[in-house]
Amino acid sequence: MNDRYAVIGNPVAHSKSPWIHAEFARATGQRIDYGRIEAPLGAFARTVAAFRAAGGRGCNVTLPFKAEAFALATEPTPRARAARAANTLRFDGEGAGAAVAADNTDGAGLVNDLERNLRRPIAGRRVLLMGAGGAAQGVLGPLLEARPAALVLANRTAGKAQALAARFPGSRGGGYDAIAGESFDIVVNATSAGLTGGAVPLPGGLFAPGALAYDMVYGRDTPFLAAACAAGAATSDGLGMLVEQAAESFFFWCGARPETGAVLAALRADG
Ligand code: NAP
Numbered sequence: 483m484n485d486r487y488a489v490i491g492n493p494v495a496h497s498k499s500p501w502i503h504a505e506f507a508r509a510t511g512q513r514i515d516y517g518r519i520e521a522p523l524g525a526f527a528r529t530v531a532a533f534r535a536a537g538g539r540g541c542n543v544t545l546p547f548k549a550e551a552f553a554l555a556t557e558p559t560p561r562a563r564a565a566r567a568a569n570t571l572r573f574d575g576e577g578a579g580a581a582v583a584a585d586n587t588d589g590a591g592l593v594n595d596l597e598r599n600l601r602r603p604i605a606g607r608r609v610l611l612m613g614a615g616g617a618a619q620g621v622l623g624p625l626l627e628a629r630p631a632a633l634v635l636a637n638r639t640a641g642k643a644q645a646l647a648a649r650f651p652g653s654r655g656g657g658y659d660a661i662a663g664e665s666f667d668i669v670v671n672a673t674s675a676g677l678t679g680g681a682v683p684l685p686g687g688l689f690a691p692g693a694l695a696y697d698m699v700y701g702r703d704t705p706f707l708a709a710a711c712a713a714g715a716a717t718s719d720g721l722g723m724l725v726e727q728a729a730e731s732f733f734f735w736c737g738a739r740p741e742t743g744a745v746l747a748a749l750r751a752d753g
Contacts, residue, residue: 484513486537487735490529491544494518498749499542502728505748506740514736526550530571540572540735542728548586548616555584562586564623564650567616570731585734588617589624591727592670592698592720597628599722599746602668602694604628610661611635611653612682613672614642617698621672622650630668636661638673638682658683665690669710671697676704689715700724722746 489499495518503516519541521529526547533541543551548567552558555568562568568584575581596602609630611618614637625633633653637643640657647655662685669689675682676699684706689695695710698720707717725746733739 483537484515485539485735486515486517486533487540487542488517488519488533488538489542489544490519490521490526490533491547492520492523494520494544497544498724499728502725502745502749503732505745506729506732507736509744510732510736510738510740512732512736512738521547527554530554534573538573540570542731543569543571545616548620552584552586554582556581557583559583559585561589561623565589565620567619569620569727570734572735583734585731586620587727587730587734588620588723589622590730591723591725592621592696593624593628594726594729594742595718595720595722596668596694596696599726599742600694600696600718604630604668606631607667608632608665608690609634610664610666610669610688611672612658612670613637613674614639614646614655615672615674618672619646621670622646622653626650626652632666634661634664634666658685661685661688663687665693667693669693669695669715671695671699671704671706674699676702676706679705681705681709684709684713689713692716694718696720698723721749725749 500516507514551568562584565586570585572583635643635647635655643655647653693715695715695717700719700721
């Protein structure tokens with residue numbers, strides 16, 4: 483019987499993860515089945531326990547359960563511990579006392595997409611991260627490890643950005659007014675504004691010459707990417723991050739590292 487995995491979230495109907503992991507399994511010769519499970523709000527732990535009792539070996543976790551997933555972990559990786567959020571769980575062993583290993587692969591996914599796929603080195607560059615929610619929390623540590631010249635966090639609720647930056651020495655955070663007059667080489671939109679057609683406030687002169695604007699949202703033209711394009715910046719959505727974070731999760735479960743290029747190209751061709 484194949485090992486069972488799933489993505490657990492609310493909602494998950496739109497998730498491309500089952501297709502991505504099926505492709506990774508085919509390419510690496512791993513025998514896995516990967517499904518989608520929508521957990522009712524307030525019932526994440528119960529949903530995970532039922533999946534595990536039914537033979538689940540691990541899962542991806544998406545909105546809005548990443549903090550709850552971290553709370554279930556008995557063996558978090560250092561990057562999951564730093565993020566205080568997990569997007570990947572692995573169930574090691576059975577019965578009482580069995581371990582729940584947890585990882586957060588969002589940051590590695592973003593850094594790999596920026597540096598390998600988009601050929602945008604982070605070292606020595608000025609990076610702005612907009613948003614201070616679950617996604618921003620997961621990527622701050624890996625972005626800092628890539629040694630940017632500056633890592634600035636801006637959020638609608640300024641206090642959240644300040645509190646998050648205080649957890650990651652080397653970054654600083656505040657409201658959008660605090661970045662007036664500054665310019666950046668890489669601007670990452672980690673807000674969910676684009677999902678609802680909302681726009682983040684972009685001060686004039688935000689994009690340095692040759693800058694990249696990156697929206698973690700994928701599969702749609704967001705107001706952020708449209709404004710960045712109009713300001714002369716190069717743009718990318720977050721599809722590459724999705725594929726790269728999936729590859730890290732796959733490695734965490736199976737110990738095999740899948741190639742991502744063909745999977746990303748196929749998703750892009752699919753529109
Ligand atoms: P979250 O925890 O709900 O946080 C949402 C963030 O967006 C908060 O900082 C919030 O600001 C801000 N925000 C929401 N609407 C806004 C608006 N109209 N104007 C300005 N700021 C606004 O969500 P999340 O988990 O961090 O996810 C953020 C986005 O990243 C989602 O769209 C998600 O799909 C995407 N994502 C993509 C990948 C990928 O692999 N590509 C991975 C992870 C996440 P306040 O604090 O002021 O409310």
